Amino acid sequence: MKITKTQKNIRFKILDKIYSKGPISRIDISKETDITPATVSEITGEMINQKLIHEIGEAIPQQGKSGRKKILLDISPNHSFYIGSELSQKYISFCLTDNTGKIIKEKSFVLSHYDLNNTLSENFYINKLQEFIESCTEYNPKGIGIAIPGHFHDENKSIITNNAFWKNFNIKTLIDNIQLPIFFENNVKCMTLAERLLFNNGNDDNFIFFHVGRGMFCSYMYNGELYAKNNYLVGEIGHIVVHPDGELCECGKRGCLQTYASEAWIIKKAQIIFDNSESTYLKQLISEKDKITIDTILKAYLLGDEGIIHILHSAIKYLAITLNNLSMMIDSNKIIIHGELFKEPLLSNLLKEYLDKELNLLGLQNNKNVIIKNYYNYTGALAASTLCINELLVK
Structure with missing residues (x-):
C-alpha cells in the first residue's frame, strides 16, 4: 500500500x-x-x-x-546493507555496513603523491568500487554513499573545491558506470551525520564536528539538522584569518588557519626543514622529502626535532584560539575534533591545555565538552555509509 x-x-x-x-x-x-x-x-x-x-x-x-x-x-541489526566510500588525497576507502553502521567488510588503497597525479582517475576509482561491490554481492547492498573532499554540485555532477585535482574528477562517469543508487556529500558533513545517528548516544542534537585533514572543515549539527547545508562557504574554517601578516594562502588571503594547522601545510613546512636542516630527524626517517607524511612528522616530533616541534605547537595554538572563538559564537553542547595529528597523546593534551588557558584568560568557565575522536582510516567510509542509510532507509 x-x-x-x-x-x-x-x-x-x-x-x-x-x-x-x-x-x-x-x-x-x-x-x-x-x-x-x-x-x-x-x-x-x-x-x-x-x-x-x-x-x-x-x-x-x-x-x-x-x-x-x-x-x-x-x-535491529542486519536488516539491510550499505556501501560507503571516502575519496581523499591520502587514500580511497570502502566499507560494507549493516543498517546500524556495523562494518562487515573494508578495503583501502593508500595513495602517495605519485599515485594522486599518475594513478588515481575516475576509471581507477570505478574499477576499485566495482570490485568491492562484487565482493559484497551476497549481502545485496541497497546503495552507495560517497564522502568527497569538497561539496557536491548536483546539477553539474561535479565536486566544488579549490583543489584542481578534484575539480576535474568526473563524477558523471562514476554515476553512469554504477548501477546502485549513489549519494554524495562533503566528507565532514557525512562524519557529522554519522556522529548523530550512530555515536551520539542520545545526548544532544547540538554539536560541532571539527576535522583537521589535508584541508580543514567544520560542520555544525543544530537541533538535529546539518546547519546551512546548502551554503558551501559555511564551515570553511581553514580560511578564518588567525594571523593577518601570515603566509599567503591558496585563497589569496594571508594568515588563514589552514596555513598553520592543515596537514598539507604542515607537510609543506616539514619539507622545507628537510631541505634546509642537516640535523633534522626527518632525514633519519625518510630518504626524500616527497615521502614525508603526518606519521613521519609525528615520529620526528617524538624524537625531539626542534623544527617539527615549533610547527606542531604553532598549529595547536592557532587551533585552540579558533575553537575557543567558536565556543563563544555558536550554541553547541560539545565540540568533536578529528584528525590524524591527534592520535599523538602529547598533541591532544597540549590542545586541551591551550583551550583551558584561553578560557581562563577570558574569565570564563569551560562548560564545553571537547572530545578528541579516535582517528581511524575508515571513519569517512563509515560516515558515507551512514549517508546512504539516512537517504534510503531513514528518510
Missing part, C-alpha cells in the same frame, strides 16, 4: 528519533516528536514486523516515580 507524504514524514521522525536517541520508549518518542502515542504505537508496530526495530526490554524506572513501565525500542 502506497503511503502518503504525511505518513512518510511521520515514519521518518520516529525512525530518526530511534536512531539518534535509541534505545527509547514509545512514550518518549511521542513527547519528543509531538506525534500522538497511538500513531507512534502503530508505526513502531509496523517497523517491528518489518524487523527494522525491536523491543529490548524495560527501562530502569526512576526512583520515586510510578506508572507504566517503559518498553525500550532500538534499531
Whole structure:
C-alpha cells in the first residue's frame, strides 16, 4: 500500500528519533516528536514486523516515580546493507555496513603523491568500487554513499573545491558506470551525520564536528539538522584569518588557519626543514622529502626535532584560539575534533591545555565538552555509509 507524504514524514521522525536517541520508549518518542502515542504505537508496530526495530526490554524506572513501565525500542541489526566510500588525497576507502553502521567488510588503497597525479582517475576509482561491490554481492547492498573532499554540485555532477585535482574528477562517469543508487556529500558533513545517528548516544542534537585533514572543515549539527547545508562557504574554517601578516594562502588571503594547522601545510613546512636542516630527524626517517607524511612528522616530533616541534605547537595554538572563538559564537553542547595529528597523546593534551588557558584568560568557565575522536582510516567510509542509510532507509 502506497503511503502518503504525511505518513512518510511521520515514519521518518520516529525512525530518526530511534536512531539518534535509541534505545527509547514509545512514550518518549511521542513527547519528543509531538506525534500522538497511538500513531507512534502503530508505526513502531509496523517497523517491528518489518524487523527494522525491536523491543529490548524495560527501562530502569526512576526512583520515586510510578506508572507504566517503559518498553525500550532500538534499531535491529542486519536488516539491510550499505556501501560507503571516502575519496581523499591520502587514500580511497570502502566499507560494507549493516543498517546500524556495523562494518562487515573494508578495503583501502593508500595513495602517495605519485599515485594522486599518475594513478588515481575516475576509471581507477570505478574499477576499485566495482570490485568491492562484487565482493559484497551476497549481502545485496541497497546503495552507495560517497564522502568527497569538497561539496557536491548536483546539477553539474561535479565536486566544488579549490583543489584542481578534484575539480576535474568526473563524477558523471562514476554515476553512469554504477548501477546502485549513489549519494554524495562533503566528507565532514557525512562524519557529522554519522556522529548523530550512530555515536551520539542520545545526548544532544547540538554539536560541532571539527576535522583537521589535508584541508580543514567544520560542520555544525543544530537541533538535529546539518546547519546551512546548502551554503558551501559555511564551515570553511581553514580560511578564518588567525594571523593577518601570515603566509599567503591558496585563497589569496594571508594568515588563514589552514596555513598553520592543515596537514598539507604542515607537510609543506616539514619539507622545507628537510631541505634546509642537516640535523633534522626527518632525514633519519625518510630518504626524500616527497615521502614525508603526518606519521613521519609525528615520529620526528617524538624524537625531539626542534623544527617539527615549533610547527606542531604553532598549529595547536592557532587551533585552540579558533575553537575557543567558536565556543563563544555558536550554541553547541560539545565540540568533536578529528584528525590524524591527534592520535599523538602529547598533541591532544597540549590542545586541551591551550583551550583551558584561553578560557581562563577570558574569565570564563569551560562548560564545553571537547572530545578528541579516535582517528581511524575508515571513519569517512563509515560516515558515507551512514549517508546512504539516512537517504534510503531513514528518510
